[in-house]
Amino acid sequence: MEPIVKYDDVHKSFGDTHVLKGINLDIYPSEKIAIIGPSGSGKTTIIRLLMTLEEPTDGDIIVAGENLWKMEVGGKKKRANEKHLRSVRKDIGMVFQHFNLFPHKTILDNCVMPLVKVKKYKKKEAEEEARKMLDRVGLGDKYDAYPANLSGGQKQRVAMARALVMKPKIMLFDEVTSALDPELVGEVLGVIRDLAEHDEMAMVLVTHEMDFALEIADRVLFLDDGVIAESGTAEEVINQSENPRLQDFLKRFRKSSS
Ligand SMILES: Nc1ncnc2c1ncn2[C@@H]1O[C@H](COP(=O)(O)OP(=O)(O)OP(=O)(O)O)[C@@H](O)[C@H]1O
Numbered sequence: 001m002e003p004i005v006k007y008d009d010v011h012k013s014f015g016d017t018h019v020l021k022g023i024n025l026d027i028y029p030s031e032k033i034a035i036i037g038p039s040g041s042g043k044t045t046i047i048r049l050l051m052t053l054e055e056p057t058d059g060d061i062i063v064a065g066e067n068l069w070k071m072e073v074g075g076k077k078k079r080a081n082e083k084h085l086r087s088v089r090k091d092i093g094m095v096f097q098h099f100n101l102f103p104h105k106t107i108l109d110n111c112v113m114p115l116v117k118v119k120k121y122k123k124k125e126a127e128e129e130a131r132k133m134l135d136r137v138g139l140g141d142k143y144d145a146y147p148a149n150l151s152g153g154q155k156q157r158v159a160m161a162r163a164l165v166m167k168p169k170i171m172l173f174d175e176v177t178s179a180l181d182p183e184l185v186g187e188v189l190g191v192i193r194d195l196a197e198h199d200e201m202a203m204v205l206v207t208h209e210m211d212f213a214l215e216i217a218d219r220v221l222f223l224d225d226g227v228i229a230e231s232g233t234a235e236e237v238i239n240q241s242e243n244p245r246l247q248d249f250l251k252r253f254r255k256s257s258s
Pocket residue numbers: 014017019037038039040041042043044045046
């Protein structure tokens with residue numbers, strides 16, 4: 001089976017700071033991946049690169065066979081233009097820590113807009129799709145509400161519905177529960193669990209809810225200082241690895257969450 005995403009020796013520096021130091025990673029269709037690792041190890045940067053919010057300093061990212069940042073013109077490779085990026089990015093959805101909803105639009109319109117703007121749906125069809133997705137995340141009674149009138153957990157579920165209406169082949173979740181009050185975390189994780197169980201799309205999850213990530217992940221990556229130091233099933237990475245840096249990370253993590 002061909003991977004849906006391939007990172008080939010990807011590096012990323014911000015000024016003199018070398019954050020990602022040669023990432024090689026294949027993500028397969030429908031695979032659920034959790035990325036764990038210490039603060040500053042580069043977890044968010046890995047997924048921001050895939051969402052084209054950052055550009056690699058070196059290396060290639062291939063999505064569904066297309067090089068994300070390089071396009072071929074007349075047999076020569078050149079830097080991708082916005083049109084190329086848009087066409088490759090259409091398969092990728094992302095949910096952020098801070099919901100990023102449009103405050104002056106109803107939650108239905110928040111979900112309708114990308115379908116109309118990007119997928120060129122007619123408004124009526126877009127509304128039908130948006131309602132279905134809002135129903136799925138448990139917000140069927142909130143179509144006409146505005147983001148300011150929703151709880152953080154509800155806002156995050158709108159953000160998920162808005163990404164899902166685009167029918168992405170891969171969904172990226174970047175610490176989506178970190179900004180929520182503790183009592184609202186469960187409802188958001190519940191939606192992610194439902195997606196992981198029932199949807200075919202690939203999912204990549206960066207989260208501090210480690211037990212949850214381990215529960216739903218087919219594969220866990222331990223990122224340490226910009227390299228993938230461990231990769232395997234949750235059981236292999238968490239219970240069998242003898243990597244001292246991973247042991248140390250887990251010990252500190254357990255202490256801070258107990
Ligand atoms: N736009 C940027 N400009 C400068 N430095 C950046 C930028 N984005 C990230 N960094 C730096 O890159 C490093 C990795 O950041 P990243 O957010 O990917 O880490 P992380 O593993 O997700 O951390 P955390 O768990 O704390 O969110 C950090 O040292 C961060 O300060």
